[in-house]
Amino acid sequence: MPPAKKRTRSYDPARTRAAVLAQFENVRAAARTLTPEQLALPTRLGDWTVRDLIAHLTLTVASVGRALERDEPAKPELALLDHPSTTAAHAGAIAESSRDLAGASPDLDALLTRTGEDLARHLAAAPPTRVLALRAGAMTLTDHLVTRTVELVVHTDDLNAAVPGLDIPHDRQALxxxxxxxxxxxxxxxxxxxxxxxxxxxAVVQCVQGPRHTRGTPPNVVETDPLTWLRLATGRTTWRDAVADGKVAASGERADLGPYLPLMV
Incomplete structure (x- = not known):
């Protein structure tokens, strides 16, 4: 039997662009309020500080403009659903670049402002089908922007967890x-x-091999909220802990998603 095809969901280019811009602006607005002591706080990302993480988000967003300035590849090479599995291979280089930028950027607000302005300028001139040459493989602009929502949303949650009292909002479309x-x-x-x-x-998706239901309530159901889901998918929390804390409702003999998580690190 041939392998099942990966589901391809379409994303509205205009809404996706607006979501990336909005979430980056949410981060910028919050970052300008942080004190030096808060910027030096540790995060749940190993030895990354809050300053390092904010610098990383500027690199995440700046990757769009850098890619648009390169020659356009002939066609996309990387499917959107393949992206999460590519991040671990480049984690070391990304961490080093982020710390270097943090150390070289005493004025984070100026860096964030400049990055946001550059992103808006690049996006205003680029068609959504433009193919970008990226480290992991060529992707369309819209697909790459979807991956930027993951970076921005997940790391916004990391920042909120790191700084007591910080509550950076999540843009609804980005989330x-x-x-x-x-x-x-x-x-x-x-x-x-x-x-x-x-x-x-x-979102609602069906997964896991076994008998397929055709009507009524399926025999195996998992339900959770978006923030718990992204923490599970990225290894910020474990399946066991989320179930024990009541953050996940799981019923049925095939409702244990623990063996498939995390999806990216």
């Missing part, structure tokens, strides 16, 4: 795109139709 991409990644990693995963209000 939706992040949730849907990670849900579809699960469905591609564990193909099947025996288990329904519900992440209201943004």
């Amino acid at each position: 939706a795109a992040c949730t849907r991409l990670l849900a579809d990644t699960l469905a591609a990693k564990a193909p099947g139709g025996s288990t329904e995963v519900r992440i209201p209000p943004y």
